[in-house]
Amino acid sequence: NHVVTQVPANCTISQENRQFYADVIAGLQSEPKHLDSKYFYDANGDKLFQELMNCPEYYPTNCELEIFSEKTAEICDALIAGGDAFDLIELGAGDATKSSYLLKYLLDKKADFTYLPIDISGNVISYLNITLPVTLPGIKITGLNGEYFQMLKKAAAISPRRKVVLFLGSNIGNMPVNEAIEFCRELRNNLSEGDMVLIGMDLKKDPRVILAAYNDKDGITREFNLNLLRRINRELHADFNVNQFEHYPTYDPETGACKSYLISLQDQEVMIGHENISFKKDEYIYMEISQKFTIMQTDQIAINTGFQPVGQFFDTKKWFIDAVWVA
Ligand code: AVJ
Numbered sequence: 001n002h003v004v005t006q007v008p009a010n011c012t013i014s015q016e017n018r019q020f021y022a023d024v025i026a027g028l029q030s031e032p033k034h035l036d037s038k039y040f041y042d043a044n045g046d047k048l049f050q051e052l053m054n055c056p057e058y059y060p061t062n063c064e065l066e067i068f069s070e071k072t073a074e075i076c077d078a079l080i081a082g083g084d085a086f087d088l089i090e091l092g093a094g095d096a097t098k099s100s101y102l103l104k105y106l107l108d109k110k111a112d113f114t115y116l117p118i119d120i121s122g123n124v125i126s127y128l129n130i131t132l133p134v135t136l137p138g139i140k141i142t143g144l145n146g147e148y149f150q151m152l153k154k155a156a157a158i159s160p161r162r163k164v165v166l167f168l169g170s171n172i173g174n175m176p177v178n179e180a181i182e183f184c185r186e187l188r189n190n191l192s193e194g195d196m197v198l199i200g201m202d203l204k205k206d207p208r209v210i211l212a213a214y215n216d217k218d219g220i221t222r223e224f225n226l227n228l229l230r231r232i233n234r235e236l237h238a239d240f241n242v243n244q245f246e247h248y249p250t251y252d253p254e255t256g257a258c259k260s261y262l263i264s265l266q267d268q269e270v271m272i273g274h275e276n277i278s279f280k281k282d283e284y285i286y287m288e289i290s291q292k293f294t295i296m297q298t299d300q301i302a303i304n305t306g307f308q309p310v311g312q313f314f315d316t317k318k319w320f321i322d323a324v325w326v327a
Contacts, residue, residue, distance in 0.1 A: 037288035063320035068101040085112040090166040093117030114140040118151040163195040170202035173291040184305035214249040222247035238272040256292040
């Protein structure tokens with residue numbers, strides 16, 4: 001954080017925020033305007049997402065927790081079936097609440113594995129490195145702080161063992177379908193034959209249930225979106241008036257795309273660093289996609305990207321799937 005870039009004469013942007021600044025400016029100078037949802041997760045965004053997971057309307061976390069707590073043995077047996085010793089890699093581990101069910105079961109079973117959580121947040125990785133050996137005595141853990149594919153390459157360099165990759169929470173849904181397929185292809189290219197993936201995907205269901213999950217009564221999702229504008233104000237010296245933007249979530253039952261927008265309530269100008277961005281009344285910023293899938297689509301994505309779908313785990317309502325794929 002020592003190297004700084006002058007933005008306007010009197011403001012500075014830290015080295016680590018230069019990419020953030022470039023992405024924000026490029027996104028808001030595009031037509032239509034958009035921001036990248038990966039920037040939701042600063043410390044405040046992490047907290048809001050935790051709150052969101054406790055909202056009654058936000059069902060995906062509860063569904064996947066039900067799968068992990070009720071089907072622990074079946075899931076672990078499917079993962080162990082590929083061979084004894086393995087590296088259990090988690091993409092975007094967060095606080096590892098869901099994966100802890102698997103870790104505990106695998107430890108009790110004396111399975112020979114090392115847990116390698118990968119996360120872009122250094123805080124997350126140091127938290128896991130410190131707390132997991134206490135809550136799960138005997139666990140072998142090597143946290144990797146960085147981008148998914150760079151860290152996967154690093155994991156492959158550290159050990160030649162079979163890889164089992166966890167990609168949970170329907171994080172795959174944060175990409176449009178084409179990009180999700182590209183992502184799975186790149187994932188496959190970073191794995192070897194016989195490696196496995198356990199991937200969580202949110203399924204199509206009653207459109208009203210889905211829309212409500214992204215439009216909770218307490219307004220946490222709204223705050224979650226507006227927080228990115230606040231973060232831009234704080235870190236990039238901008239002057240968004242967040243009261244002049246309205247959260248607008250949509251769900252298209254045909255395509256399964258759940259998208260959220262922030263709509264400008266008036267003609268307005270916003271300064272970000274030395275850039276001036278104009279908004280027309282009713283103009284939108286496209287903030288996030290949370291894609292929903294059919295069960296058939298989950299199999300097709302696997303097959304089209306070089307995997308074999310070999311297992312499916314559902315919650316009782318069949319709202320969410322954790323699928324097992326073999327490379
Ligand atoms: C963490 C990406 C799975 O898309 O459902 C929740 C994020 N956004 N509410 C999702 C989110 C709005 C969440 N993921």
